[in-house]
Amino acid sequence: GAVVSQHPSRVICKSGTSVKIECRSLDFQATTMFWYRQFPKQSLMLMATSNEGSKATYEQGVEKDKFLINHASLTLSTLTVTSAHPEDSSFYICSAKGLFQYQETQYFGPGTRLLVL
């Protein structure tokens, strides 16, 4: 149990375009989802936290108009990188938590590699 998927696993886009990354909890209801960014050989940096049906809470320094997060259902959250630029290239990882046995730990997705040309 507690499987989280991300789609796509990797994406290449042109500078100025927008990219949407999906994060799904496959076998539990994710009341809270987290979005992280990881630079090469570095740790995970939390970008934002979202609760189903509510606006996301962004960490200091993260542009909410650039990184749009939607958590419209208990199994799906999306991160849209708007007007992407090369400096947005990174590894984006989501995690999810739920209720009962799923509330003690964050369950991580496999990540999405974004390359902006």
Next chain:
Amino acid sequence: AQSVTQPDIHITVSEGASLELRCNYSYGATPYLFWYVQSPGQGLQLLLKYFSGDTLVQGIKGFEAEFKRSQSSFNLRKPSVHWSDAAEYFCAVGPPPFGNEKLTFGTGTRLTIIP
């Protein structure tokens, strides 16, 4: 403010040898501690977690970790490593995990296994 220190950036061990990865934390209340493993290009997999009780915690893949409050440490150990254990290991600390808690991650330790 909470923080996690993993002093070893990179560790190399021989297959079959024992392993210990260090983790020190700074936290103002009762810490909730985690070890995750990340294979190249993959997400994070939970190895084990400590909330309370027995300070020696058993995890998956033969890993264990010991919580030492006096030393603010939560070191990860394995008696005999396998080539498949080569990966990046992250220690994390957070508040009670019953809400929108934010985990703070260490910078990771990359483990290389040599034959």
